[in-house]
Amino acid sequence: MPNMLQDQTCHFSEVLKQYESMIYHLIHKLNIQDREGEFYQQGLIALWESYQKYYDRDSFSKITYITIRSRLIDLIRKKSRLIERETVSEFFQEEAEHDASIENFDPMFWELVRGALTEKQWIYVQKRIVEGKGIKEIATEEHVTIDAVKGWGKEVKRKLRPVLKPYLT
Template sequence: MLQQGGNRERDVEFELVFMEYKKMIHHLIHKYNIQDPQGEFFQEGLIALWNAYQRYGDRDSFGKMAYITIRSRLIDLIRKKNRRAEKETATDLISESAYTDESINTFDPFFWERIQNALTDKQWIFVRRKIIEGRAYKDIAALENTTVDAVKGWGKEVKKKLKTLLEEES
């Protein structure tokens, strides 16, 4: 936690600041209903506290600045995690490689039947062409006589439905 080769007196001062402000980090984690079993958010809050201390430690407004800095960093981490989760696609869940029509049924026919029943015809076309056959958006649009944007729209809807469907399974 302490910097090697840093100002020892400043490090000892930070230890006191940490003891005083760690409750603030826990408060913000609780306030935003963050589940933090690995302590990742607490660690981010601690780093933010250190940064605030380095920058504003000698000011009367340190408490406010520490609160704002910690809160901002926690919110940034939440947003980062949400963006990462949104970018996950059905292809990540299955595999990057394409499957043949024969291998799709040997994979798990009940799984694919359940997926197909949950989707519209256009959405199933997206799953079949993109995920199973591994085709590009442009190729799918040409095959289906539509636009690339339309195909991407089908994909977004598929992602939403698959996410809900897979969450129900767990």
């Protein structure tokens, strides 16, 4: 058994030499900045899995290209979702921990924020950002679904991005 694994690994190193440029090509083609090598590593994993499943097929090259490309795109999407979750509310929650009277922090700022939002969105800002309540708790208090509160939050984020840009730079 170890001999078979060793043979497979030795053969894979030859495949890697042949297809490594494909990984780099896809990283470049997708305009990925891979400073930590995370995308390259994902490409290697995809190549290995493709090798294990499809190496004996005539279409191995095409399947491998699609597999690596798909994995890189999935990783891009995963990273994008993580970035989207980092909201302005998280920034303000950190500030709220330091100063309980955040509403008095800058009245003109809060007027600017209030003016950009609907009533429900303002409730979201007050309860989630200022008071630090959870989404479920807000939904219970406002007699709406959790998805409705999440929707308010998404709209708050979308509307406040341009408004808060001068404050975050």
